[in-house]
Amino acid sequence: MLSSKGLLTTMSSIKTTTNVNDISPDLLSSLEAIKTGTIIILFILIASINLAMGCTLKFNDFKQQWQSPGGIILSIISQFVTYPLVGFIFNYLMNVQSSYAVGVILVVASPGSSLSSLFTYLVDGDICMSVCSTALSMVISLGMLPALMFIYGSSWTSETAVIPYTMIAITCAVLIGQVLLGMVIRTWAPKIAVYIVTIGTTVGLVGYSIFALFYIVMQTSLIHSPWSVYFMVLILPIAGFTIGYATGYIFKQQPRRCRTIALETVFENIGIAMLILVGTYTKFDWITCSVFPILYIGMTVIYGLVYMMVFRAIQKRAAKNEGYASLEAEDDFENPWLLVETDLSFRY
Template sequence: MEFLNVTQDGGEVYGLVDADGMNNVSVSLAAGVLGNLSTALVNVTGNATDNETASDGFLSLTAYKRIKLTKRVTTIIITLSMMVAMGCVITVKETISHLRRPFGIFIGFMCQYGILPLTAFALCHAFRLEATYALGVLIMSCCPGGTTSNILTYWLNGDVSLSICMTTCSTVVAFGMMPLLLFIYTRSWTNESAVIPYTQIIITLVMILVPVVCGVLIRHKSKPTADKISRGLAIIAIIGIGMNLAFDAIMHSHVFTMHPELWAIGFILPTVGAVLSYAVSCVTRMPARQRRTVALETSLQNIGVAFTLIVLSFPADKGRIGAFITIYAALQSSSIYLLVPVGIFFSKKLGYSPVKDENEAGNKEEANGDIGHKADPEEPIIYSSLVKEHDNDLEKNNEEKTERLLNESNI
């Protein structure tokens, strides 16, 4: 016997339902799913039992569980494939450079944890959302970056090394920033404290770092092999995302026709985040590739962390609170199929590719002896001044050493 814990909402029948005896009952269940999975919407109507397909084209619980398991496996494959692909592209020297001179990481941090939560707060008040729906929007906006931003950074010729660094750092910082931001912004709707999913955050870090390290090792052994693996796994990840999008469409039949205000916010929130963060990057005169990276990292969040937080903190209202997360996940996945063709079109028109561009950048750095500092036609003033000052100091020290050695030799 299985009981489904849901609450009443808008005239639909909700409550504790015996899964073995759902006769003449109409139920719409919103169940939060752990990990990187989306909220699942299951509809059971008519004389449906656990082992037969419900009428009117809705899913039985057995079919729903099978789709959920398939999506779980697909999500893991997507994450591992994409992170290995990222590791096959990035250079160790460039990554170390971003960590030693974390200007780009700092700008991304300020945009991600500054612009996006504030924008979400303003939109919740502007649309006068109910408390449960507003909490979903705020929780999503306070989450760290996810793997979708890494995928798009790869295909849109962004700075992949910076993207990995930003995703990792934002996930680490989430241990402190998520409770702080949720405490600040949710006071208008609730006094309850959110339970931060620290275990899920740690799992996210492991799923980012371990496959990336594997990709880096592959690249260290053979760059041509790494290039082929990177492109192949990136394509596999794109196909997997399409499969998950189809699973969402099957499981979330009602979500696509409900809550127009949440759909509007789901479109406006990442768009405003991307535009404002790109503007900040322009003001600080970051290179063009890094501007795109910061914009993507700011606007695309970790869905799995958001769902886990909702399940742990608000189990009684997880269906309503998770409604926005489901919509946001669908829009975020769809954005890949809109933006990746754009990246491919410009790559053919301008003659670059993610793998080729990263390799050439790494070669230039090694040849110039300037780790992480690329020759960019849009050379940043603030960003490059730190690098140039460091280089000038090194040059001055080398000149002083050479002069001292000459003087000693003359003596």
């Protein structure tokens, strides 16, 4: 197993490598160890989140989504149509260098991740809609990812993206399986489900935060990145969230669904993006290409935490002043992350 010193040495050694095939066998071995460790950690975090989200749902929730699919459709449109176009425009306006621009397009073209469901839960959004949107985005990405990379990525590279179809299919299957397991647990052992939700959301939130921080520290190319990359990392998630929320608002979705659409738009599957990056773009400095995806996941987690704290503060103040009842009074699941018993999310 690599020590922290070994990790730093590995990342520093490949800093100037421009082709995966030029890396020495020893470095490839170290990278393989990092890759294996990353997959294991991500699987634990994703499993924790998906199982926890499943424990908050009932089978009837999916029936309601089927009867009112507008929110899911808007999420997919915002994620695969609007957001990639925004990323493409920002690349041109900021005159981002090719290797960094490829990383930007990879991020905005990727399917959703379990983080969107986690933060949807933390701000009392529509969890079932989020889970459905994430799963559907993975299926749609099998066709949309190569199409978007051809449409938008061809401005910076002539290489054809190698899509990890097997990994996407496995991720989707695992997501569905874990959510179903969580729903079964809630049905037969509701008290245990509450503990699973509390533990799963905590592990997912803390784990992803540490994971993002670790890779930011390990990314030795950060200090050499131009200011435009940092600006993109700061502004692109805000633009995506605003566009997602506005999309829901324009089509008269409830505010809790608007929040869900916004979060689905912004929280992308960075793991899929990184697999495509390493497997495809050998002509670029692939370490440089990974700068934006790594910074992006860290920034979206930070924004998500800030949004959660603002939402909780607004909710607590409104509860003291007005005390509105929940629109979902039939849902008997207690959200242990909420500060008040009444659900005021429909107001915000």
